[in-house]
Amino acid sequence: MAIVKGTDALKPVEKDNNEENTEDRILRYIKADEEIKVRLLGDQEFARVTAYDIYPLTGTIGIPEVKDHFEEGKKILFKEADRIKKELGVDKKRKEMNDIQFKAAKKAELKPWVDALTEAYRLEKGVKFLFAFIDAESGKPFLMQASENAAPVIQKTIAESQEQKDIMLFKLTKSKGGFTVAPDMTSFGKLTPEQAAIIEDTKDFEAPIELFEEAHIKPTEEYQLGVLKKMNDSEGQSKGLFTEYLAANAISGDTTSTADNSTDVGEPLDIKDEDLPF
Numbered sequence: 001m002a003i004v005k006g007t008d009a010l011k012p013v014e015k016d017n018n019e020e021n022t023e024d025r026i027l028r029y030i031k032a033d034e035e036i037k038v039r040l041l042g043d044q045e046f047a048r049v050t051a052y053d054i055y056p057l058t059g060t061i062g063i064p065e066v067k068d069h070f071e072e073g074k075k076i077l078f079k080e081a082d083r084i085k086k087e088l089g090v091d092k093k094r095k096e097m098n099d100i101q102f103k104a105a106k107k108a109e110l111k112p113w114v115d116a117l118t119e120a121y122r123l124e125k126g127v128k129f130l131f132a133f134i135d136a137e138s139g140k141p142f143l144m145q146a147s148e149n150a151a152p153v154i155q156k157t158i159a160e161s162q163e164q165k166d167i168m169l170f171k172l173t174k175s176k177g178g179f180t181v182a183p184d185m186t187s188f189g190k191l192t193p194e195q196a197a198i199i200e201d202t203k204d205f206e207a208p209i210e211l212f213e214e215a216h217i218k219p220t221e222e223y224q225l226g227v228l229k230k231m232n233d234s235e236g237q238s239k240g241l242f243t244e245y246l247a248a249n250a251i252s253g254d255t256t257s258t259a260d261n262s263t264d265v266g267e268p269l270d271i272k273d274e275d276l277p278f
Contacts, residue, residue: 027130027143027215029059030179036172037184039134039199040165043158046131046151047212052219054122057227060145062216063125069224069249070123073231076241077120084113119237129178130215131158132207136169139198141207143215146178157181166199167191221251 030036052070053060064070085091090113094102106114129151130143146154158181161170169187172179187195219227229246231238 026141026211027145030144030172030174032174034174036133037136037169037187038172039136039139039195039202040158040161040170040181041132041134041202041205041207042165043155043162045207046129046155046158047207047209048151049128049130049212049215050125051128051216052123053126053128054227057230058219060128060216062218064221064224065218066221067224069221069228072245073228073242074120074123076245077116077123077238080237080241081113081116081120084116088113115237122231129154130212131155132211133170133172134198134202134205136195136198139201141205141211143207143211144172144179145215150175150177150179154178154181166203169195221249225249225251 028036050063051060052058052063054070088110090110093105093110097105127148129146129148131146131151131154132141132143134141161181161183164183167188168191169184171182171184173182174180191199225246228242232240232242232246
């Protein structure tokens with residue numbers, strides 16, 4: 001999926017099932033007790049990107065430029081979910097049950113199917129939004145990431161703050177799905193000469209598309225296979241399902257067992273009932 005910048009990025013996008021190193025400080029993640037002071041930019045300085053977020057084995061990572069093993073792994077997991085679905089007679093029970101009964105069944109006798117589907121969705125491409133800001137200390141641009149649900153609220157706040165963006169700083173704090181943007185009242189009328197210079201120097205700054213393109217790592221084949229191996233070796237729903245695939249796609253000199261286990265850089269993939277196809 002191409003990167004879409006500005007308010008067009010908030011428009012619904014049709015899902016394309018045929019789409020085909022560590023993160024530097026271009027993309028930042030904020031901790032619960034952290035606050036980042038920034039120079040606010042224009043209300044079009046954000047973009048929608050497609051990414052993987054295979055929590056907790058990875059943070060948010062980009063779509064591979066090489067073979068997409070995650071896509072192939074997803075097919076294997078959905079095939080397993082379909083097998084369990086038939087074994088449990090889900091379609092027949094869905095016709096026999098009302099909505100309340102079926103919802104209860106998904107937490108009881110149909111739970112193996114739900115768990116298998118949830119596992120498959122871990123390897124589904126997702127949408128993330130990246131917002132550009134200027135660091136109030138260094139004067140350098142950086143990006144903050146937000147979920148599809150959180151992005152419209154953030155963009156609305158930025159749009160409503162345009163009259164204040166050249167006279168004061170703003171602060172970013174952590175919130176569900178991303179972060180919150182709020183005026184830094186301590187800076188109102190009290191900008192330091194350095195802060196005032198940063199604001200003046202970036203009045204016409206527009207984040208280049210390249211900034212958004214470089215935000216997430218593009219995983220190598222070795223990295224991807226390492227993630228699948230960890231899923232294959234786990235005690236979860238993926239256990240043993242990738243054995244044949246990993247053997248067939250082994251890379252000479254492969255060190256898949258040492259793939260990065262970045263558990264502190266992203267938001268968990270929160271799969272809700274409405275995300276599942278039933």
